[in-house]
Amino acid sequence: MFRPVLLLTLAAVMAAGTAVADVYKYKDEKGNIQYTDKPPSLPAERLNVQSQRTDVVAAQERSQAAVQSANSKPTGNSTPEQKAAAETTAKDKADRCIKARERYDRYMNSPKLYEQGKDGERRYLTDAELDAARASAKASMDVMCQ
Known part of the structure; x- marks a missing residue:
């Protein structure tokens, strides 16, 4: 469910030029790994995503x-x-x-x-x-x- 959101978030980060974004990785209540910029709860692993726009x-x-x-x-x-x-x-x-x-x-x-x-x-x-x-x-x- 969050995969399109992740793709859009990554696309927005790439479109903004060189950027650093707060992206978090967590497991939802069903045990699926999710990526988002706003985790619903902690603990969530903070990933350092750096991108440069092509x-x-x-x-x-x-x-x-x-x-x-x-x-x-x-x-x-x-x-x-x-x-x-x-x-x-x-x-x-x-x-x-x-x-x-x-x-x-x-x-x-x-x-x-x-x-x-x-x-x-x-x-x-x-x-x-x-x-x-x-x-x-x-x-x-x-x-x-x-």
């Missing part, structure tokens, strides 16, 4: 810069294999742009989004999570479609 946009820009520099190197004698590879790379970029645009459109036009649980149960995103997902989709689309 800037997805910056990583995608670095990847595109590497592809562009590889494609822009003059070789003098371009082989058919090199030309085919360049065409494949351009096609892949166009496909990624199309998928990113479709994802952004789907997120913007959906009044509610949900995560699928392991047991098939749906957990609908809160307004804040929905806004964050939409912002992430927009940033991905902007990078992929440059």
Whole structure:
């Protein structure tokens, strides 16, 4: 029951940049191990969780810069294999742009989004999570479609 909360807590910590969070590990009344930022009772083991945010946009820009520099190197004698590879790379970029645009459109036009649980149960995103997902989709689309 707390697993989606744990995932959301960890995602929020990662989105906040370098952060230190108070995360506690405890056993509930059924003997299951739970993770939370607010344990219902003590004793609970305090875990030192440190995270650094991965800037997805910056990583995608670095990847595109590497592809562009590889494609822009003059070789003098371009082989058919090199030309085919360049065409494949351009096609892949166009496909990624199309998928990113479709994802952004789907997120913007959906009044509610949900995560699928392991047991098939749906957990609908809160307004804040929905806004964050939409912002992430927009940033991905902007990078992929440059």
